[in-house]
Amino acid sequence: MLNTQEISNSAQSIARELGITKYDIYGSSVDETSVEVDNGEPKQVQASNRSSVIVRVWNEQEMVGVTTTTDLDIQGLQLALKTAQEASLLGNKDNPPEFSPEAKEPLPNVSDEVVEPAPVPVLMETLIKAEKTLLEAHPAIMGVPYNGLSQEDIARFYLNSDGALRQETRSYASIYLYSRTEQEGKKPRGASAMKISHGLSDLDIDGCLKEVTEKTISHINYQSIPSGKYRVVFSPTAFLSLISAFSNLFNAQNILDKQSLSTPESLGTEIASPLLCLCDNALHPDNIGAETFDGEGTPTRPVDIIKNGILTGLLHSTGTAKRMNSKPTGHANIGSKVTVGSHFYHVFTSEENAPQYSLDESENVILIDRLQALHAGVNALQGSFSLPFDGWLVNKGELISIDAATVAGDYLELLKSIICVETEAEVTPRGVCPRVWVNELSVTGE
Known part of the structure; x- marks a missing residue:
């Protein structure tokens, strides 16, 4: 080595x-x-x-x-x-x-x-x-x-x-x-x-x-579903895919380049449900790929991005931190141009009495396991998405695989429509996240 x-x-x-x-x-x-x-x-x-x-x-x-x-x-x-x-x-x-x-x-x-x-x-x-x-x-x-x-x-x-x-x-x-x-x-x-x-x-x-x-095995016996508005539950993998697709929301370089859903004035404003907390933490104990410094040599650290629905932090390089009167956060990638990128997400809720829902008790709920075509179905600058997915229609714990369907919506509206962040989290290669419930999204079936 x-x-x-x-x-x-x-x-x-x-x-x-x-x-x-x-x-x-x-x-x-x-x-x-x-x-x-x-x-x-x-x-x-x-x-x-x-x-x-x-x-x-x-x-x-x-x-x-x-x-x-x-x-x-x-x-x-x-x-x-x-x-x-x-x-x-x-x-x-x-x-x-x-x-x-x-x-x-x-x-x-x-x-x-x-x-x-x-x-x-x-x-x-x-x-x-x-x-x-x-x-x-x-x-x-x-x-x-x-x-x-x-x-x-x-x-x-x-x-x-x-x-x-x-x-x-x-x-x-x-x-x-x-x-x-x-x-x-x-x-x-x-x-x-x-x-x-x-x-x-x-x-x-x-x-x-x-x-x-x-x-x-759960996908073998599938059926079509009618188009309409559904309460949607995102698996940890699916929700983290959305966060990554719209990471310009908290990327300081994107904000300075005016290629973001946020502006410098967005810090301190409510952008999501009070139930949602999001942290980027390269040092999380469950992160197998932990990095202790970024491309500029800055030590990595936990960065609170969203706290109880409020945008509280951005990911910075040395250059973006200087221009925005902040401190580097250990997220720089050096090259012909210094870019900013995330490490390892941690999604949770800090609400002690947050509402909890159960798939065993819910009816006509769609559980999305994996989002597809993120490269084509996401408009990161407008905040819109229309994505095919793998998932199930859930009725009181019974899962029926969905033949083919597409979920669509506005990302900022989705964040504010979160009604439940479950307490049990799952470790994925991209981060730690529980299932996240969204009140209503448009789903197009066959």
Whole structure:
């Protein structure tokens, strides 16, 4: 893996030779192994080592040049620093990036957990066994066309000419299963599930199999529903998909670029039901992919975005924080332009006496499991969405799979129409979230 101190020493030496006084470097290295199977036989084995390094150089006029490289030896660093130095002559004079004022602050105390990777034959055997178990779960399940078991080690680092030096390493393992049914006279149906952990030994493969099996079987006997207004319950995965699709609402860079549903004046205003609280927390204990610093070296931290329906915080880089008289929050991604991105969402309610609803007692309620076509069915600048979904019509605990339907609405109106945030949360790769009930949405059936 990366030797960050060696990279730092080399960068200092090269910068002196080139007359560069101000620079920073962010990079990562990924060692990944993944396998796929098909009907009990190996289908694909992939192994890769990927490195990505971004170098920024400031000139005497404080204009910045940026370049990327995958070569971390002396020659590669020298070429990258020289190229960035030359590019700085063409740098943007408007709001040039700066070092994070927190790039040398202490990092959160999160242990780096690196797990010894399992051999490829073990990965293959494990996935073949999982596929066999899924195929035998029900006669209608005829294939697992999409599947994968992977493990990877990731190392990240940040350093700058002002003496900042950060690094961290992590290990991950994940499994993905997508089943498909075939029955005479019926449309093919499918379902998927994914689990992630630090290593293969603690990967919840049985939980993944249970989830995908139950979903697949529940979709076999489907029926059409009439179009109309329905009370809708979003699964954790579905609700977090919506939050991500409309993340410009709390992204400071989007707000400054006027590509957001919010404005700088939106802070402190009510944008959702008082039942809703939303936090972005890279350090959440359930976040397998925890990151302790961002692309500018700023330590990550929990950021309250929505508290009891009020927009209380935004995600910032160093540049957006300066322009909006705030502080960086550890959400910067550096590149030719510094962007802002989320880490790990946490959705909950802080209302002690919040109303609670039960699917076992409700009638004519739609439970949405997964939203589809988010790339095409969302207008993030207007706040509108129209999305096909997988889900069920629920009547007093009885789930009937919906043949084909689309849910549509306005995102800001949806947030204000939330009538219940359940107390029991589920951990997903994107965040921690319970089921969320929305009073009424338009659903178009067949």
